[in-house]
Amino acid sequence: MNILVCISKTPDTTAKIAFTEGNTKFDENGVQWIINPYDEWYSLVRAIEIKEKDPTTNIHLITVGGPEAEPIIRKALALGGDEAIRVNINSNDSYVIAQQIATVAKQASYDLIMTGKETIDYNSACIGSMLSAILDLPFVSLANHLEMNGNTATIQREIEGGEETNEVILPMIISCQKGMAEQRIPNMRGIMAARTKPLKVLDPVATNAHTSIKEFSLPPAKTGVKLITPDQMEELVKLLKEEAKVI
């Protein structure tokens, strides 16, 4: 089986969120970069588990980004995966990114394309769904469980207030979230091996962006907390009802 795992580079979860150039660009000054947690913890680790069960599985990793994304893709290779592809373009437009991944996918025959639920920076949750339209493949999103059985995938996906089990014949696209697998720490052997695993750099295909970011802004700061002593719970209820008007 051939699996393509989509890997995105995101700022560390504790990174200071600030903007430059008249609030049009994310301020990358001093920012530590990580693999998008949904891509790493859930989608990549589940792909590795599938390979551990069936060693004939091939795992390719793909990232769309400039050379600065290489440490991230190497870290992903240290966790597992056989080779990596980087498409050399930076874009904030999901459609441009999905087109790059789809172009690579069209030239190979992947049985399973895996993404994280969303990235923790732009939170668009677009790539999996867009790939399904471009490649005309089935798509199951927000999956928290995946079992392979020949060329059938059995998937649990989240629905409002519960879960649903789906069966899909491969090839397909899946987006992964919590429950799918457990976070792993790369070991020394993995880190050494990652250095020599192939990392192919591809030129992007020309695609027109459908959107552009015009301006960033920060939410207004809270004006300050109103403290209520533990013996004043009726007062708190009154405030919630009459002042905040939320109950």
Place this chain on the structure above:
Amino acid sequence: MVLIYIDHSEKEIKKSSHEAISYGAAIAKQLGCSSEALLLGTVNDDLTALGKLGASKVHQLNNETLNNFDAKVHASLIATAATHLNAEVIVFAHNINGKAIAPAVAVKLDAGIVTGACSLPNLQNGFEVTKTVFSGKAFASIKIETPKKVIAINQNSFGIENYELGATIEEVNLPIPTASVKVTNVNKIIGEIPLTEANLVVSGGRGLKGPENWGILLNLAKALGAATACSRPVSDSDWRPHHEHVGQTGIQIAPNLYIAIGISGAIQHLAGVNRSKTIVVINKDPEAPFFKAADYGVVGDAFEVVPALTAAISKMKHNE
């Protein structure tokens, strides 16, 4: 025309779709065009009543098989219907199913898309929509450059408006593509309020010490009619189910009221809840970072404060 996709489950239209209809109707007003809804499948709701939310017409593809959600099939039908109906803007709720299909519909229509939208479009300089980014830590104003537009609106961010309309229902006839997904089991937790749809949320952290202590939190949630949530270590330790995990790597929510009990307020936790309208923090440590993000705070032992708050809520409800 603005076309709003109606999402449903168990034959009931989701609350997030009600909001999406009102949001779509407001865009239609801005653009001076009609707002119409699209339903794939069958529901028990009175469709003419969707006029009250702002839809003048409901286009229905009346076929039971579509009650099973299949992203590929649904996206393809929505795109075809949107093309037939000449829709300029297609609106989705940014909920579980919306996330699965809205981007695919955008691709099929050559439309730019903004997901996680939290404002009406600004038409001054083209068509710009504000969305949440960095898991709620910031906003970005995104310009859609294409003639057709797809917007998925964040839950609990627009509200419902009242129109004095009755919607007319029109049958849609489209060939239904072969299913790509077989739904073999649905497991819904009956009687529980889905977290993403909840107006009121009570959430617990490691400060509650262990799963055996969740009774006080559940009692408070019951008294309020609230959904329950938790911090990441709580769900990682299996004290609570995964679907309750909120934060940067869990679910992002924006209820009217979020009560945090024994949660320190780490940046990753705040990212998932800081768009809540009102935040109440109960923590025994006056230095807990969460107080900085709170509207109301109680410095005290949760094991005393929470039962007292529950009693006060019950008393208030009793007197209503």
